[in-house]
Amino acid sequence: MTLATRLLLTFALLLCSACITARADVSNAPGANLEISLITYGPGDIYWERFGHDAIELRDTVSGEEVDFNYGVFSFEEKNFFLNFARGRMHYLIDAEVTTDEEAFYKQAGRSVTQQRLALTPDQAAALRDFLLWNLRPENATYNYDYYVDNCTTRVRDALDRALGGIIKARLTTLPGGMTYRQQTVRLMSAQPWLMLILDLGLGPYADHPLNAWQESFLPAELQKNLHNITVPDGHGGTQPLIQSENLLSPNRLDAPPATPPDLRIPLAIAGLLIAALLVLAWYRAPLFYALLGDLFLLLAGVCGLLMLALWTLTAHHSAWANANLLLFNPLAFVLLRPLWRAHRRIALSRFAHGVLLLQLSALLIALALHLLPGVVQQNQPWILFALPCWLALARTLRKSPST
Template sequence: MKSVFKKLFLTYTFIYTFSFFAQAESYQISLLTCDPGDEIYSVFGHSAIRIIDQETGEDIVYNYGTFDFNAPYFVVKFTQRTLDYMLSVTTFDRFIYEYQYFQRNVREQVLDLNEEQKLEVIKFLKINSLPENKLYRYDFFYDNCATRIRDLFEEVLGKQLKWNEINDPEEKSFRDLIDEYVYPLPWYDLGIDLALGSVIDAKASEREKQFLPDYMEMAFERASIEGDGPTRPLVKSQRVILEFPERNLSGSLFNPYLIMWLIAIIFMVITYLGYKRKRLFVGFDVTLFGALGLIGLLVAVLWFLTFHSQTKWNWNILWAFPGHLVLVYGLLKKNASAWVRKYLMFALIMADAAVVFWILGWQSFHPSLIPIMLVIILRTNFLYYNYEKSKSSIKLK
C-alpha cells in the first residue's frame, strides 16, 4: 500500500513540475523602452513590461506610468505630490497605438529568464496590479515607471542579477541628466530649473541614472544573470518595434535667453535715462519685482508646502523672493519710507548671494537668468541711492 502511495506521489510531483515549467516556457517577457515625446510628462521617455503567452496568443503590457486625469483636485495633488500613479494592464496593441500616433520610437529587449524566474515576474506583476496594490506615490527620481521595473527584477532575481556597471562612468548630476532631455525645449528647461532645488545637483550613481528609461535600457543591455547555470546576458535579443525619422526641434526666437537679455537691455536703458533725467521710472521696477515676488511665492510653496523632495533647498529664492511683493507696495507709495532703502539693500545682498552660490556650485541656475540677476543688482543699486531724493522732489512739487 505504501509503495502505491509513493508511486502516486512521485507521478503527481512529476506531472505538476512538468506542467509548471511547460507553462513558464510558453511566456516571453521583455522590456519596452519608448522615446521621449513633446509634452512635459513624456519628454523623458517611458518604460513598460510586455508579456506574451505564446500558447494562447495573449499579449499584454504592464505599465507603471499611468494616472487618473479625472482625479479630484488633480492639479493640486500633482503639484503637492499627493497624486497616486498606478500600475495598469492593457493589450500590446492598445499600448503601442499611442506611440504610433505620436510617432515615438519603441524598442524591445527580450529577457533571458529561466522558467521559474518568468513565473515569479508574472506573479509579482499580478499581485501588484490588484486594486489594493496598484496605486503608488510617484517620485520622479526614485519611484517612477522605470525604477519600479528595475526594482521588480532586483526583487525577483536577487543576487543573481549583476548590473556590470561601467568602470569609469561619466559623472553626471541629476540636473545634468534632465538637461540632456529638456535642452532643446528651453522654456521647459527654465521651468524645471526654477522649480527644483540644489538637491538635484548631487551626482547620480549608475543605478540612480536608471530613473531615465534610456539609461535603464542601457543598463539592461549590460546586465547578466549568474548562479542558475552558465552566466548569461539578461537580454537575449532586441529589436525595434517602431522607428520614425528623427524629430527636428528647430530653435525659436521666442526663447528665454533672448527674452531675458531684451529685458536686461531695456532696464539698462531706463537706468541710464533715469540717471540723466533724475527720475526713477518706478513703473518698470513695480513690474519687475512684482513678477519676481510671484515666482518667489511659487518657489516657497514648492519648497515648504509640498512633498516633493526635489523642490527643497531651492536657492532661486535668493533672487526671486516673495518679499519683493512688499517692495512693490513701498515703491507705489507717494511718500518715501525708510524701510524701502533697507529692503533694497537686502535684495541686493540676496542677489549677490545667488551669484556666489552659483559660482561655488551650491546650485546651478538656468543660464538665461544671468541677465535678470544683473538687472536686480543694477536696479537695487540705482534705487537705493536715488529713492529718497526722487520721492522728496515729488513731495516738494
Template sequence: MKKYVFIFSLLCCFIINSTAQNKLSDKATVSVVTCGPGSELFTAFGHSAFRVYDPLIGFDKIYNYGTFDFNAPNFYLNFAKGKLTYFLSTTRFNYFLQVYRYENRWVKTQELNLTPNEVQAVFNFLEQNAKPENRDYQYDFFYDNCSTKIEEVLTTVLKDKIVFSNQHITTQKSHRDLIADYTKANYKWGKFGIDLALGSVIDDKATKDDYKFLPDYIFQAFNNASIQKNDHQEPLVKKTTTILNENNSKKETLFFQPLIVFILLSIGILFITFKNYKNQSRTKYLDFLLFFSTGIIGIVVLLLWFATSHTATYKNLNFLWAFAPNSIIAFYFLKSKIPTWLQFYILFLLLLLLGMGITWILKIQIFNSALLPFILALAVRYSYLSYRLN
C-alpha cells in the same frame, strides 16, 4: 440540494478556468519595453514598461507603471503638493503601440533571458500587482517612477539572480545635468521651469543607480546586466528588437526661447533706467512690476520648498533673486515719495544677488542661463533706486 451542487460546480469551473488562464506556456517571454521621447515636456524623458508575450495562447500584454488619473479627486492639488498617485495599468500590446505610432516615437523591446518558471513568476507578480487593491504607488520623479519600477520588480521576484554592473556609466552628472540632456535642445521653456522649481538638492552628483530614473539608462543597464544560470553568469537580455523606428522630435521656435525673451526684457529695464537717470526721475510702475513679480515667484518657490512633499524642490536658492517680501514692498514703489528706509532693503537685495552669483560660480545651485541678463538688469535697477534714495 441540487441547487447547491450546481453552484459548487460553477465555482469549481470558475477556479479551474482562472488558474488555466494564469498559466503561461513554455514559449512565453518577458520583455522590457523602452519608448523614445515625444513632442510634449511630460514625454521628453521617454517611457518604460513590461511586455509579457505568449504566442501559444495568444497572450500579449503591457504592464505600465506610468499611469495616473486626471479625474482622481483633488488631482491638481495632490500634484502640486507632491502627493500624486500613479498606478500599474495593463493593456494589449498592439493598443499600446498605436499611441506611440501616432506620436511618432520609437519603441524597442529587450527580451529577457529567463526560464519558463522565472517568466511565470514575473507574470504572477505583475498580475497580482495590477489588482485594484495593489496597483497604486506614490510617484517620485527621481526615485519611484515607471523606469525605476522595472528593476525593482525583477529584483523583487528574482532577487540576487540578477546582477547590474553599471560599469557602462562613465560620466559624473547631477540630476539637473541628466534632465538637461533631454530638455536643453527642444524643451527650453520646460527646462527653464524645471530649473526655477527644483532646488539645489538636484545639483549633487548622481550615483550610478540614480541614473536609472531615465528609461534610456534602464535600457543600457539591462544590456549590461547578467543573470545566474546554474553555476555561471549569462547576459540578462536575450534579444533586442526595434518595434517602431526613431523620429525627430518637435523643435521650439527660436524667437520665443527664454534667453531671447529675457534679453529683450532686460534691455527694456536698462533703457528705462538710463532715461530715469538722465531725467533724474523714477518710473514707479516699472518698479512695482519688478518687485511684485519677483515677490510672487519667490512665494511659489518657498511654497514648493516648505509646503509640498516634492523631494526635488528643497533648498531652492532661486529665492535669492525672487525674494518673497518683494510682493509687499512693491506697493511702496507706487507712491511718488518712497520711505528712505527702503535704501537698506535694496542694499540687502543687492547682497542677495551677489550671493546668488557666488552660489552659481561654486555650483552649489546651477541657475538657468536665461536668467543672467535679467539678474544683471535687476542689479542695475536696484543700484539706481539706492542712488535715488541716497
C-alpha cells in the same frame, strides 16, 4: 482615441483585472513558456510625455498571447487631482493591456517603440509574472508617484531587479551616470522653453547631486541603455548578456530631444543685461516705462519667491526644497513695488524701503558667495547671471537722489 477615453478604458481594465488575468494564458503558463521583454517608448510631444515611457511585456510562446504591464496610468478625473499634484502627492497605477493595442497607440503618435528580449530563467519569469499580477490587483495597484525616485520606469526597473535577485542594482550602482536630474530635466523639456525655465528655476540642490547608472535609470531611455551592462548566469557555469535581442519595432517620427542639455548661462545672462540696460536708460529717458518694467520684474520676482517658498515648506516636492534661488527672487520684492513706482516721479526711497533694498542686495551677495564656495551642490549660475544685473540696475536707479 482621446486621453480621457484611454484613461476610462484603463480604469475599466483595472476593475476587471481579476477576470482578465484568469482568462489570460500568460497568467497560468509555465515559466518555461514565458518570454520577457522590456518595451521602451520614445518621448512624445506633450509635456508629460517628454520623459518617455516603458513597459514589461509577457509573452506566452505557446499561445502567442502578449500582455504589456506598465506603471504610468493617472487620471485628471481623480478627486483633488490638481491639489494633490501641487502638494506632491500624485497617485499612479499599474496597467495591463494587450501588447498590440498598447504599441499601436505609440506608433500612431509617432513615438519610437523598442523591444529588448531578456534572459530570465523559467523560475524568474514565473516569479515576475506572479508579482505583476499581484501588483495589478486593485488593492495593490496604486502608488505615490515621484518624478525621480518612484515613477513608471523605476517601478519597471525594480520589478525586473526583484525577479533577477538584485543583479541589476548591484551592477548599476557601481557605474557612474552621465547627467544629474537637473540636466536630464532641462534636456528633455527643452522643446518647451518656458516650462524648461520654470522647472530649472524651481529645482533645488537635490537635482544636482551626481547620479549613478541605477539612479539615472529613472528615465526609460537610460534603463534601456544601462541594461546592456548586465550579465546573468547562463546555467552552465558561465554568464550571458541579460539582453538577448533588441529590435526597433517602430522608428521615431517626432523631433528627438537633444543629446545634451542646453547651456542656459549665456541666454539668461544676456536677458539680465538687456533688462538692466533698459531700466537704466528708461530712468533717464522714459520714467513711466522704467516704472512699468521695474514693477513687472519685482512682481515676477515676488511671485516666483512665494512659489519656491511654498514648494519648500508646504509640499512633498523634495527636489524643490532648500532652493538657493530664493536668495535671488523672494517676497521682499513686493515691498519695493510702490517705492519703485514713486521713483519714476523722483520721490526718494523711505528709510524702510532703503533697508529692504540693502537686505535684498545682501541676499544677492550671499547667493553669489555660496555658488563660488567649494562643495556647493546647487547649480544655479544661470539665474545668478540673470538676477545680478537686474537688481544692480534697480539699486542704482532707486538710490539716486530726487534732484538728480
